[in-house]
Amino acid sequence: MIDSVKQKAVVLILSMAVMAGCSSTATQPGQGSSEVAPTDQNGGAQVYSGNGAGGVSSSTSTEGQSAQQQQTKQQQEAALRQVRTFYFDFDTAEIKPEARDALMAHAAYLAANPSAKVQLQGYTDERGSKEYNLALGERRGNAVKQFLVLNGASADQISVISYGEENPADPGHNEAAWAKNRRVVLIYK
Structure with a gap:
């Protein structure tokens, strides 16, 4: 029983470490926050747009990250509830x-x-x-x-x-x- 709990704890810790290693945030000089919305160098609203079409807006990217973070948190809580x-x-x-x-x-x-x-x-x-x-x-x-x-x-x-x-x-x-x-x-x- 204890070994099973220890195994689950190790799996949980390893998955959290992998998630922490996969996530990163960028900071811009002069900003105190470590979370920065993805924008281009000129302060525009689109990133990686190439010729102005098909880019990813900062609000879409932030929403996607937030949903992924929420899903990860739910998975971690589900594992802990075991x-x-x-x-x-x-x-x-x-x-x-x-x-x-x-x-x-x-x-x-x-x-x-x-x-x-x-x-x-x-x-x-x-x-x-x-x-x-x-x-x-x-x-x-x-x-x-x-x-x-x-x-x-x-x-x-x-x-x-x-x-x-x-x-x-x-x-x-x-x-x-x-x-x-x-x-x-x-x-x-």
């Missing part, structure tokens, strides 16, 4: 920094789709009492809920349930197994 299990350190409900981008993508999706509903299932490892683990699983779920709400999702779209130490992802009795069991899983309804 991550639906978020892991926690021992005895804490603090969201790890590496989970934030994927959670931001889920929050954006929920904000853009008000009819979407998600259930946050909180889990713990086997250490601790049943009551303590149920409370910790709920705190973890509520931490994820708060993060999603603060980033655009509606609280009405999100429900939290704690399973505590029940339904372990790994039935082992060692740190590697426990690390897989300390989690919140997002289930879209």
Whole structure:
């Protein structure tokens, strides 16, 4: 499970690096902005026009770039939304920094789709009492809920349930197994 998440993260990072390497902006001397509309040297509205016909206007080029950037952003968010299990350190409900981008993508999706509903299932490892683990699983779920709400999702779209130490992802009795069991899983309804 962790290897699958790591593979997805590596693929995502590599695709973002390729996209960043493929995109570039030109600047003209004296301008503070790094985004410049494509115009000819005389300040005209067409670029690459040859004999005045068949050129690309700056508004068309900018719209095309914007649409491509929007499509790229949507693809990246869709890839991030594939991550639906978020892991926690021992005895804490603090969201790890590496989970934030994927959670931001889920929050954006929920904000853009008000009819979407998600259930946050909180889990713990086997250490601790049943009551303590149920409370910790709920705190973890509520931490994820708060993060999603603060980033655009509606609280009405999100429900939290704690399973505590029940339904372990790994039935082992060692740190590697426990690390897989300390989690919140997002289930879209």
